[in-house]
Amino acid sequence: MMFGLILLFSAQPLLEFSCVFACSFATVDLINDLQENQRKxxxxxxxxxxxxxxKHGIIAEMATEVGEPKEAICEAAEKLDIQLLILGSHGRGAIQRAFLGSVSDYCVHNAKCPVLVVKRPA
Incomplete structure (x- = not known):
């Protein structure tokens, strides 16, 4: 079986702080340190x-972007002309998805390429 390039991609969410926290405790250096630790x-x-x-003989490349994960994934898939987007599922229930949203659900409905969502093994 012949595979094209496998791209391992992760979207790093922007660090968000409430105004009270940011104004009271967080310095620019602290925020930069937190973002750098997240990147590492x-x-x-x-x-x-x-x-x-x-180890399985698959050649892969890595890429990461900073931004809202669901949007960053769809944008990267389009920009990089991805032929098949494969996402993992957190296995959240309907109530959690309603409050937290679902990256995979967003990508299924908004990505410009086919999307395969893989559930965690039971």
Missing amino acids: ATLSLLANAKEICA
């Missing part, structure tokens, strides 16, 4: 996924 954790996760792919 994301790159580490992607590197682990890339290593798993390599």
